[in-house]
Amino acid sequence: MNGADVLCDVLLANDVTVCFANPGTSEMHFVAALDRKPQMRCVLGLFEGVVTGAADGYARMTDRPAATLLHTGPGLANGLANMHNARRARTPMINIVGDHASYHLPLDAPLTSDIEGLAAPMSNWVRRIEGPADVQPATEAAFRASLTPPGVTTLILPADAAWGDANPASPGKVVLSPPAVDMDAVREAAAAIRAAPGRVGMIVRGRAARADALEIAGQISTACDVRLFSEVLIARMQRGRGRVAPTRIPYPIDAATTLLMDIDVLVLVGGSEPVAFFAYPGKPGRLVRDDCQVLTLAAHGDDLQAALGALRDELSVKPSQQTVFATAFPDEAAPRGQLTEDAIALSVARKLPANAIVCDEAVTSARRFFALSAFAAPHDYMMGTGGSIGGGIPMATGAAIACPDRKVINLEADGSGMYTVQGLWTQARENLDVVTIVFSNRTYAILHGEMKNVGVNAIGENARRMLDLDHPALDWVSLAKGMGVEAARADTCERFDALLDSALSRRGPFLIEAVI
Amino acid sequence: MNGADVLCDVLLANDVTVCFANPGTSEMHFVAALDRKPQMRCVLGLFEGVVTGAADGYARMTDRPAATLLHTGPGLANGLANMHNARRARTPMINIVGDHASYHLPLDAPLTSDIEGLAAPMSNWVRRIEGPADVQPATEAAFRASLTPPGVTTLILPADAAWGDANPASPGKVVLSPPAVDMDAVREAAAAIRAAPGRVGMIVRGRAARADALEIAGQISTACDVRLFSEVLIARMQRGRGRVAPTRIPYPIDAATTLLMDIDVLVLVGGSEPVAFFAYPGKPGRLVRDDCQVLTLAAHGDDLQAALGALRDELSVKPSQQTVFATAFPDEAAPRGQLTEDAIALSVARKLPANAIVCDEAVTSARRFFALSAFAAPHDYMMGTGGSIGGGIPMATGAAIACPDRKVINLEADGSGMYTVQGLWTQARENLDVVTIVFSNRTYAILHGEMKNVGVNAIGENARRMLDLDHPALDWVSLAKGMGVEAARADTCERFDALLDSALSRRGPFLIEAVI
Structure with a gap:
């Protein structure tokens, strides 16, 4: 039994049963080990930002860590932005980063980099596995660290620790300290x-x-x-x-x-x-x-x-104390004609299926949704928490894997969505029940506001070319189709409502490009 | 005059006239300064991997650094993988990373992270600007460091250094030590x-x-x-x-x-x-x-x-000494029927326009091209150098901006291309003369080879799902169309040749999905 097998066994013994992955050569023994463990669900992301963002969404919905599998320093680097979001959300996550065999590092091969240095800023805990015998204790420590207090852990797996002989392990469940009350x-x-x-x-x-x-x-x-x-x-x-x-x-x-x-x-x-x-x-x-x-x-x-x-x-408040909350949806006619941000928010809040999961990365566009959602059907609501854009599509992907029986609605900005657009492919491959609504305003709208905040009211050519996403306009229907996700475009309220009804009445991924 | 203006002026005084950018709020004063400098060409990338990869391609062709503009730690993190490639290529590059105002950092706002820690592994030189008065010396030092010896430099620009009053500067050209011979x-x-x-x-x-x-x-x-x-x-x-x-x-x-x-x-x-x-x-x-x-x-x-x-x-070798090299192209009939990797390589090598720039990120697929290219028309040939995939589309983008009168041919693997697929949009917006040829084999072919190298000959479901890009197949024609790039698909040699002829006879971006 090699180190890679032991690592898998420790994860499985602790009910870490999903591995979001984008492996490379130094992880081949780990991939081979995963191949021997059909209990582990391996989910491929075509970019590491998808991998770590999906692990974040998964863990937020299960309160358990997923594993990720990343390839050396650059693969980790590609996943860091969504690790940053996860770290700010206190999401449990176990990132397994493959590295060169330990004796190969002094040769400074092209892919060599300072993995600890890269991991530390976006991790709550980092450890390099010291050899095959260290795989079990290090993985158990990573699992424990991911949950107490919750956070992002990074475990570096040198290739020779993965392929080296480890004692046959029979890992048990890691015992966690119960959370306290002060x-x-x-x-x-x-x-x-x-x-x-x-x-x-x-x-x-x-x-x-x-x-x-x-x-x-x-x-x-x-x-x-x-x-x-x-x-x-x-x-x-x-x-x-x-x-x-x-x-x-x-x-x-x-x-x-x-x-x-x-x-x-x-x-x-x-x-x-x-x-x-x-x-x-x-x-x-x-x-x-x-x-x-x-x-x-x-x-x-x-x-x-x-x-x-x-x-x-x-405070001697009785457990029978009534709380005050609103129940009635605002009495507002359904908007008609040209689609607007607020019309989308109203439509989604009205039509939201019970027990849905809403992943909101619409940035400026869905501000009204949050206010309305207090009156919507009961649901879970999640956002990117570290201010790093590119979390929405992956988060929806991971949430859908965590909760296959719940509808996931991803409210997505066009600028943010492009960061990790590759996540749509994973939704198609895994046939995830995600409706992505792209607020296609063809601009980094938040930055136009921030330019005003710094005192610039008239913007010129250079600024406009850095803040606007027009020329050419992104065609989200084609992008989705390119990754196997069915999609359609709406620029009126009526069309949007019809598409949303249709998307909610079926299973599987669907994308609505909402042109506003 | 504020610090951001001074930074721009130092760059322009040293002929750094292109800024690949994806700005955020903390960079708004810098964006406003760029807006006052029409001499600076600002090129937006919809993801930071595009930004740094394009700067790499630009500098390889000009031997001069481009600037990049990145937003805080996560924005930098997204650009690190292509900075890694650039560092291994010894590419001069000046990354300007905006950060919070210095007095805001102790509050640990959501976007706060250890930018120096993130930058160091992929940079040859890192410096945080200490205030408005430090902008000029720090930027001059970054420029010098980017060229002697060539390498990746990262300059951290706190928002208050950007917006603070700096003395009106009249920066001159930085004097560089001439390179030596030992x-x-x-x-x-x-x-x-x-x-x-x-x-x-x-x-x-x-x-x-x-x-x-x-x-x-x-x-x-x-x-x-x-x-x-x-x-x-x-x-x-x-x-x-x-x-x-x-x-x-x-x-x-x-x-x-x-x-x-x-x-x-x-x-x-x-x-x-x-x-x-x-x-x-x-x-x-x-x-x-x-x-x-x-x-x-x-x-x-x-x-x-x-x-x-x-x-x-x-060695007393005369400057008139003849060298031995081949001149005749292999006498080989043009392949017919089902398209193959080698048929593409032969076709591209034969049809390559004089003075073309070839960006090769086809990984396993274009191995034959390099051998054949010795007989092709004179050209420049570039690859990713750090083993981090996702460099090809951005590199071609940057090379085309550096050399607007030369045809750029990007030989691209499907797996690698998906990493920074957003670069196609920049090619469309800037109307760059790039022909992207995607070797669509729907697998991470190199990893299948590496699985064999580690002794695994029969792979199972988990490994297959991590190594293959099928189910669904990526539709590159739709992906390109989604970003405004004209595209077409070929699965026979005849169709490929016709598409390549057509793409080479026109200007502007075009993508050929070569199904093999």
Whole structure:
């Protein structure tokens, strides 16, 4: 039994049963090992950004890591941007990066690079396997590290560790420490909430944004006059009719600081204090006032739902406490004629199937969708969390593999979608139930706004050529067809509605190019 | 005048007049500055791998750096794989990576990452600009570093250095040290050549692979019985009828060691000793015998042509010395019927227009082309040099921008082409004269070979699904159309020849999907 077999066995023993992959020569022994393990589902991405982005989407929906298989430093490099998004979402992920045989490295062959150096900025944990005997402990450590607290781990597998003889292993399940609740933090938060009714904000992240935990947060909010917030970029939130809906902190800095202006105490449930996405000359970087007290109720890796439960108890709020939420969809006529961003948002929110998964990388285009989705059928909502574009198509791909019985709706910007457009091919190959809606505005619309933010109101030829995607316009129907995904184009509301109805009534990947 | 303006002015003063770009918010002041400099040609890539790969192709053809503009750590990460290729080719390149304002970094906003850490493995030189006053010296240092010795430089531009007031600069041209010739190395190489006629090999790289330098190397080879080699991956070589044609060291390890078995002395003209691309159990990593003497005639950054000239003088070879080379194309009938890799290679070599630029990323598919190209019309030949796939389409893009009057032929594998397929859009937008020939074999063919090399002869379902690109087959005609590039498909030799004739007789981008 070689090291590669042991690595597979450790993964399988811990229920890591999906490997998103784009292998190369140095991974051939690992590929051969995977070939001997039909229990492992191997999913090919035609670019590594698809591989890591799909692993992110998969893990967000299962709360378990997928493995990825990447080829040396450049293959890892291609996957880094979506590892960055995953790291910011605290997604468990085990990246297996093949490298040259250890004795080959001093020769500095063409593919040699500093893999640890590349991995570290986008990983929570990095380790190079030292030899065949180290495969089992290193892989078990990577699995543990991926889940406690959740994060991106990178395991470097030298070819000679993969092909070398390892002792026949019978790996068992790695025992994970149960997540904790810090009762001192609970009492401190409760005291602060009691002391400043109406002036306490609470930000829910990670597992605190699931329906059960949101319900508790909503009970505290209702009973104790606490304002409930979510960050601008949401890793995963359970949302829709009947669910507690936090207020999302807006992206524009002025709107964000205005929203939080009269918050005296901010309670964090998972994660750190929210800050401005970018700095702008003369504007603040923090969103709360400098004299706002920031408390951490629970950190990533803690049991966030239990912490909220303990806080509810500490505040003597009854588990039967009713929460306040809206149920009625806005009474608004279906738009007609020329398609617009807002018309798409309304249509998707109205027609959303129950239990759908929405992957939103529409950037500026689907802002209205989030507000409307509080009234839509119950669903899971996910976004890229690190600000790196190119996460949407892969994330939808991974979510669909995680949840084959649920419809995945990918709201996608044209600029972002092009980054990892290759993911459509994986959706076709795996026949995934994903409807991709491309908001085809033929521009990096967010950057036009940012040019205004830096004081430029009239843009010239050089800027226009860097911010606009026209000349030629992308033809998304042809792009999708090129990768085996059925597609159609809409430029009116009526046509869009008809295409969406059709896409929702069938299984398998479909792309709608929504020209706006 | 702000820092961003100064940065542009320093680039322009040093004839850096092309900026391949994919900007983001933190680069808006730089974009605004570029907008004020119509002398700078800004070329948008829809993914950063296109941006850096195009800069590589541009610089290989001009021997001058282009600038790239990348957005924070993830944008840089997306460009790293082609920076890796460029670094291995010793390509001059100036990557400008925008970052948050310096005072915003401690807040750890979502897009924050360790940019220096990411850049270092794929850069020869990295520097963070310290403030507006540092823009001019830092940019001048980056320019100098990009050319002496040639290499990839990364300059990190914090937003507040871009928007801050800088003294009005009047940057002049950076003075570069002239490249040197090491006469001791020349005498040592000459002595070794005299001592072992027929048993000395000489590897030409970098500028030593241009026609004039090759002619000198060929004269030495003919007069002194020196065997002339090139590496398996060639950054740029001037090739074709009437030009000296070194023997390329083959990729398969056994063939490479057999070729070099009776070499007692290896003389390096630019670069280091060639080694095996990968390690294989029980096979050597070095290609020459362990007792082979390895001498460096000249290093990258030296004047390689002058060093060869000095060696010729030292060996008393006359500048009138004739070289031996083939001129007649193989007398071979044009293939008919079902299209094959070799038929494509023959057709392209026969029809190659004079002064064409060939970008070869066909991996396994165009092996015969290189042999045949010695008899083709004079041309420049370039490959990816770091073993990272995804360089071909961008490289062709950059080469076409560098040389608008020359036809660019991109021999492209389907697997590699998908990595940076977005480059086709840039070819359409800039109306570049590139013919892309996709060898559509619907598999990572090289990996099937490597599976055999590791001893696996029968592959199963998991391996097949990771190595083959079928189900669905990629439809390259639709992909190209989706990005505004005209395209057509051929599966017979006759159809391929007709399409190639047509593509060569017109200007502008065209893609031929060659189904083999």
